[in-house]
Amino acid sequence: MKSSIKAKVTLVGAGPGDKDLITLKGLKAIQNADVILFDALVSEELLSEIDASIIKIYVGKRCGKHSFSQEEINTLIVENAFKHGHVVRLKGGDPFVFGRASEEILYTESFGIPVTVIPGVSSAIAAPSSQGIPMTKRGLSSSFWVMTATKRDGTFSEDLKFAAQSSTTMVILMGVRKLNEIIKEVSKYRSALTAFAVIQNGTLQNETFVIGTLANAASVTSNINKAEPGIIVIGDVVSEHPSFFEEEVQRMLYSSL
Ligand SMILES: C[S@@+](CC[C@H](N)C(=O)[O-])C[C@H]1O[C@@H](n2cnc3c(N)ncnc32)[C@H](O)[C@@H]1O
Structure with missing residues (x-):
């Protein structure tokens, strides 16, 4: 040197x-x-x-x-x-x-x-926030929990189960590949009408966003490219997103045809 x-x-x-x-x-x-x-x-x-x-x-x-x-x-x-x-x-x-x-x-x-x-601005907060999803909201959610779904050995983390049993806003990183399993696990504890969103490449030009409920997650997420990094947000605050009700109404209309 x-x-x-x-x-x-x-x-x-x-x-x-x-x-x-x-x-x-x-x-x-x-x-x-x-x-x-x-x-x-x-x-x-x-x-x-x-x-x-x-x-x-x-x-x-x-x-x-x-x-x-x-x-x-x-x-x-x-x-x-x-x-x-x-x-x-x-x-x-x-x-x-x-x-x-x-x-x-x-x-x-x-x-x-x-x-x-x-320090830097974490995607855990920035991706939902830039989409207009609040992490907390008076009367809806008084906390948020940032977690990874799986442990080093690929099994579900206990934290995912604990969070699902509470009313916290769940913010899941590195979980897109396991999205179906995560939805299934959370659905054991939360209402089928609970809103969720997946934000991929958040805050970038190629950002993508899907929103739905645990009940219709399979159809909403069928076109997601699971190789892209993304954040899964689950909780009542997600229904605050401007397109949530519009998309739900559209889906109900189409499913009744
Ligand atoms: C190894 S972690 C690093 C997280 C990073 N330190 C942070 O605070 O944002 C990588 C994961 O963060 C999430 N992530 C990072 N940037 C993202 C973005 N722009 N949009 C969506 N998810 C992102 C994805 O879940 C990705 O798999």
């Missing part, structure tokens, strides 16, 4: 997708980086606006592309910090929401490299 190089790492939350939803502090950090290691869910538009002299390395884990293991990412962070100085680890949403930030921090700090975290 050259003596003038000061290794340091900043974990930055890039926000949910729309390039303008990064924080000012996050933007300043990436503009002052020597190297940016970025995830699959980070906006290409945001990266294209960053000075071309800053080294940008893709370290995503999306299926279909080369997948970097967590160990490889940890090593790249440390190697690049020693070689180039300031590494920004740019992560989708907020680094601490299903982001494995703690592992990256622990590994980096074990080499004596200082780490700073700049």
Whole structure:
């Protein structure tokens, strides 16, 4: 390592997708980086606006592309910090929401490299919110619960069952592939008329949105591309979406023909 190089790492939350939803502090950090290691869910538009002299390395884990293991990412962070100085680890949403930030921090700090975290706007809130779905609403829901449906071994998390038994707004990340099973599980505890929505690529140009009730979920979601990242929101607050009643009325009309 050259003596003038000061290794340091900043974990930055890039926000949910729309390039303008990064924080000012996050933007300043990436503009002052020597190297940016970025995830699959980070906006290409945001990266294209960053000075071309800053080294940008893709370290995503999306299926279909080369997948970097967590160990490889940890090593790249440390190697690049020693070689180039300031590494920004740019992560989708907020680094601490299903982001494995703690592992990256622990590994980096074990080499004596200082780490700073700049929070980001999590897709868990931004995707529903930008669609006009409130996470809480007086009289409808007094809490929201952000969860992943399945555990490491692929079985349902107990949290999903507990949340389904309460009246909380359920916000499920990394669950689109298991959508049918999730709906089936939640339907054991909640009314068939409970509203749900699936938002994929939220806040991006290619955002898609479907809305329905647990009862008609199978037909509503039949055309979803399950390979795209998405958020499932289940709860009475979803019926606050402007198109909920209109779509329900249309479906009732068609089903009675
Ligand atoms: C590994 S988690 C990372 C979450 C991220 N740290 C955050 O705070 O948004 C990835 C999951 O977040 C959700 N996700 C992230 N960005 C999204 C977006 N723009 N639209 C919908 N879902 C998104 C999807 O459920 C995806 O599978």
